[in-house]
Amino acid sequence: MKTIKRALRRHDRARLRKNRRHYWGGNANECAAKQGMVTETPHPCSCWLCGNQRKHFGATVQEQRAFQEKL
Ligand SMILES: [Zn+2]
Numbered sequence: 001m002k003t004i005k006r007a008l009r010r011h012d013r014a015r016l017r018k019n020r021r022h023y024w025g026g027n028a029n030e031c032a033a034k035q036g037m038v039t040e041t042p043h044p045c046s047c048w049l050c051g052n053q054r055k056h057f058g059a060t061v062q063e064q065r066a067f068q069e070k071l
Helices: 002-019 022-030 033-039 053-057 061-070
Strands: none
Touching: 022 033, 022 053
């Protein structure tokens, strides 16, 4: 069972590495370290365009309504 888990992890890592080789503007193929980074972190940015809406803009309208109904 242990070897199956290891094989699955390796398979998934190889699959993601292959799929994500064009991420980050295709710069991930420059070196092995960047390939590893893009495999582990496909989207490293968390700016206000990409990040969590709640973090940057506060509660959603749905959450505001739910909170008001509780009061
Ligand atoms: Zn961003």
